[in-house]
Amino acid sequence: MEALSVLVIEDSPSFSRLLTRGLEREGYQVDVAPDIASAQLYLSENIYTIMLVDKGLPDGDGIEFIYVLRQKEVITPVIALAEPDFSEEQSPELDDSIQAFIPKPFAFDDLLSSMETLVRDFLAQQDKEKNKQQTVPKFTSSPTIPLTEPKSKPTLEVVNVTATSRDDLDLPSNLFRAISPEEGLAKLSVNAKAQKAAAATAPVQAEVPKPKTSVLPLPAHQEIIDVFGMLLDRPLTFTVGGPIAPSKANPLLVASFASVDDKEVYALCFIDISLANSAAGALAMLPGEEVKNNITQGEVPEELYVYLKEVFRVLGTLFNKPDVPQVKLHHLYRATGLLPHEDAVIIEEQIHRTDLTLSIDGYPDGKLSLLLV
Known part of the structure; x- marks a missing residue:
């Protein structure tokens, strides 16, 4: 197609x-x-x-x-x-x-x-119109080919090696051909002895723990900057910062990203009040001074939430790569402490995270953290 x-x-x-x-x-x-x-x-x-x-x-x-x-x-x-x-x-x-x-x-x-x-x-x-223009071919009957039973059936001798006793040999379902229970147990005994001997001589290998990987890919720093720059149409710079977490003294905007199929949350994004106002304000083309006043008041004005949601929706596209669950913005809320259970689990089980300080040209700096499980 x-x-x-x-x-x-x-x-x-x-x-x-x-x-x-x-x-x-x-x-x-x-x-x-x-x-x-x-x-x-x-x-x-x-x-x-x-x-x-x-x-x-x-x-x-x-x-x-x-x-x-x-x-x-x-x-x-x-x-x-x-x-x-x-x-x-x-x-x-x-x-x-x-x-x-x-x-x-x-x-x-x-x-x-x-x-x-x-x-x-x-x-x-369009398909309906095409079908109207096409003629329907007439089908002619073909000669009937008689079906006959094969002269002989192949002989299968595979025994269910998971059986441990005669009672487990539920003939003929546990054997591919109907042999006697005694014959089946004999075959099983030979097979079991061979497996036991091989296990005794095999060298013991210590299991090497595999490194944990997150379900979703962790976006590179430049990918994050590129998507913000494309959306806001402004130059951006970044520095790698420390982790941020919501508290009464430091309220954050929290966005969760969940699978479009089963609604399971796979990623969280935290941004502070400064970045929330700057990103939404830049998208809404507000003057820098007005954005600074909003930051001073410690809130994101209600009329800016529609722009803030668009920022997070676009940010969520960074997770949608081939062969991983496709996610979209699930919830967006202001947090000053404990998070809902499904989001708190992400903090406890996080495998990858990235923490940045973003500078949007003409607007105050702000912080962002991405957490993945």
């Missing part, structure tokens, strides 16, 4: 990079058009499975552009991305041209869910 392709029509470089990274991790092939002119060029050369379009583009209205494409019989499903204050009533043509509408900011999982639904329905409809 060919990879699904998506055209992202979005003029924000940082937002486009965020979408591209996330979608490519999900297996999509992504092209990004920063304006309508670029989108027209891409569409003249490629056919896409789905399109994501921003309403406000430098050279026009993205939704009106899709309306024009519909007049040209472009049937690719489209999801419109717009600012929170946008109303569908502002664009009456939305009902006919756009299959889904998602206001910014949004959870990446919600976007994926909408995309998967639209793509599945679109491909099913």
